[in-house]
Amino acid sequence: MSAAQAVVRDFFEQVQAGDVETALALTAPDGAFQAVPLGVKGTIGGEGREFLDELRRALPDLTLRLTRLFVGRDGTAVAEVFVDGTQADDLFGVVNQEKHFDLKTVWLLPVAGGQIEGIRAYWCQNQLYRRLGVKRLDRVTITA
Amino acid sequence: MSATDVVTSFFEAYRNHDTEQMVDLCDLGADFSYVPFEAWGRQRVVRGDGKVCTIGKTFWTTLIDCFPNLSNDVTWITGDDDGNVAVEVSISGTQAKHFGTIGNQGLHYDLPHVFLFHVDEDDRIDDITAYWDGADWNRQLGRIEVD
Numbered sequence: 551m552s553a554a555q556a557v558v559r560d561f562f563e564q565v566q567a568g569d570v571e572t573a574l575a576l577t578a579p580d581g582a583f584q585a586v587p588l589g590v591k592g593t594i595g596g597e598g599r600e601f602l603d604e605l606r607r608a609l610p611d612l613t614l615r616l617t618r619l620f621v622g623r624d625g626t627a628v629a630e631v632f633v634d635g636t637q638a639d640d641l642f643g644v645v646n647q648e649k650h651f652d653l654k655t656v657w658l659l660p661v662a663g664g665q666i667e668g669i670r671a672y673w674c675q676n677q678l679y680r681r682l683g684v685k686r687l688d689r690v691t692i693t694a
Numbered sequence: 695m696s697a698t699d700v701v702t703s704f705f706e707a708y709r710n711h712d713t714e715q716m717v718d719l720c721d722l723g724a725d726f727s728y729v730p731f732e733a734w735g736r737q738r739v740v741r742g743d744g745k746v747c748t749i750g751k752t753f754w755t756t757l758i759d760c761f762p763n764l765s766n767d768v769t770w771i772t773g774d775d776d777g778n779v780a781v782e783v784s785i786s787g788t789q790a791k792h793f794g795t796i797g798n799q800g801l802h803y804d805l806p807h808v809f810l811f812h813v814d815e816d817d818r819i820d821d822i823t824a825y826w827d828g829a830d831w832n833r834q835l836g837r838i839e840v841d
Contacts, residue, residue, distance in 0.1 A: 586806055587827040618810065620780075622772025628780040628810065630823075654729045656808050656825045658780065670782075672808045674730035676828030679840045687829055687838040 554661035555619055558627040561659075561666060566614045570602045577666040587675035588642060594669055604642070609635030617654075627659040627666075633673075637682060642675075643690050644682045651681035697813035698773040701781060704811075704819065705768050711758045717751050721818040726750035730828040733794065734841060746822060760798075761787030769806075779811040785826075789835055796837050803834040 551559070557576050564573035579595030590597050606612065618630035634652045637644075655673040659666050676687075684690050700719060707715035724746040731742025731753075742749065758764050764787035773779040786804040789796070805826055812821040832838070 587830065620774050620776065620778040622774055622778075622780060624772045626772050626780070628772075628778070630810070654825070656810065658782070658808070672806070672825045672827070674826065674828045675830065676832060676840060677730060677732065679829060680732070680734070684840050686840060687833055 552621055553664055554621045554625065554627050557661060557664055557666060558619060558629055558659055559616060562614045562616060562629070562631060565602055565606070566612060568606055568612075570599065570606060573602065574599060577669070581660075581667045581669070583668070584670045586670065586672050587678075594666070598669055608637055608639040608641035608646070610638050611636050621661070625661055627657075627661050629657045629659065631655045631657055641682070642678070644679065644684055645691055647683045649682050651678065653678055653681070695817050696773065697777045697779050697811070697817075698771055700813050700817050700819060701771065701773070701779045701809075701811050702768070705766050705781070705783060708754070709765055711764065713751055713754050713758070716754060717747060719819055720746045720750075720822070721814060721816075721820040722747060724750075724819055725821045726753075727823045728753060729823065729825050746819075750822065757787075757793065760789060760791040760793040762790050763788050773813075777813040777815075779813060781807075781809040781811070783807050783809060795839075795841060796832060796835050799836040801835050803831055805831050805834065 561573050561576050577594045581594045583594045583598035584591050585601055612635040615632040616629055617632050621627045633655055636650045637646050637648055639646050653673055658670040660668040704719050726744050726746045726749055728742030733740040767784045770782040784806050788802045789798050792798050807824055807826040810823040811819050814820045
């Protein structure tokens with residue numbers, strides 16, 4: 551396993567363990583963060599931290615399983631991550647109905663000097679809405 | 695030819711709507727997974743998983759038929775020494791026909807995707823996995839139901 555693979559694996563293990571601070575210590579706080587389906591752009595230390603905190607708060611039993619991990623010649627780690635959890639609080643604007651969901655996601659993480667310097671995460675928000683009981687895209691906060 | 699060259703050729707063929715060439719760049723048994731594609735029925739869920747030569751070619755052909763000006767713009771590509779390739783690509787088109795549950799309102803979409811490929815030692819793609827946000831796609835095409 552390369553050093554870049556090791557730091558990315560450690561990052562997801564720390565997030566799963568609920569230790570967002572230790573996960574963030576593996577990153578560059580000023581690095582670019584993007585959660586593409588949410589339209590969220592910012593820095594890892596800002597919007598990235600808020601994203602991870604919300605994920606952990608809303609999904610106390612969160613598991614993150616790496617199903618593919620490789621590092622491109624440009625130093626970007628490519629991670630497919632199977633996300634699994636049960637909703638216990640509002641998540642990305644969706645009210646809590648205590649539904650269980652699983653979701654395939656892909657993360658692009660440029661790594662340099664043993665540090666994650668950027669995060670771009672992709673998934674299908676429609677799949678997430680479907681699993682959390684949302685019926686209409688214009689009424690995300692209304693699930694009935 | 696490098697693995698990234700093979701994948702670059704794949705998207706060039708896609709831009710040219712040359713599905714035969716897209717398939718020719720793949721191994722006969724190449725796996726195909728369009729992760730966001732799910733069709734929920736009463737008793738089963740049909741997913742976008744299968745083989746390039748069956749569901750893959752059918753998906754591409756149908757998409758091009760429904761979006762006749764379908765195009766793509768590769769914005770980032772990387773690969774390793776083991777044949778793995780990742781691509782960020784924006785796919786766009788204007789709807790001219792119903793596509794699955796998405797009725798035709800003549801709307802245009804432009805949507806970021808991530809494609810993951812594996813290219814074998816014979817320079818053939820033997821695995822394609824794609825991600826996009828189906829909510830954004832539906833919204834751009836005027837569909838708001840989550841079914």
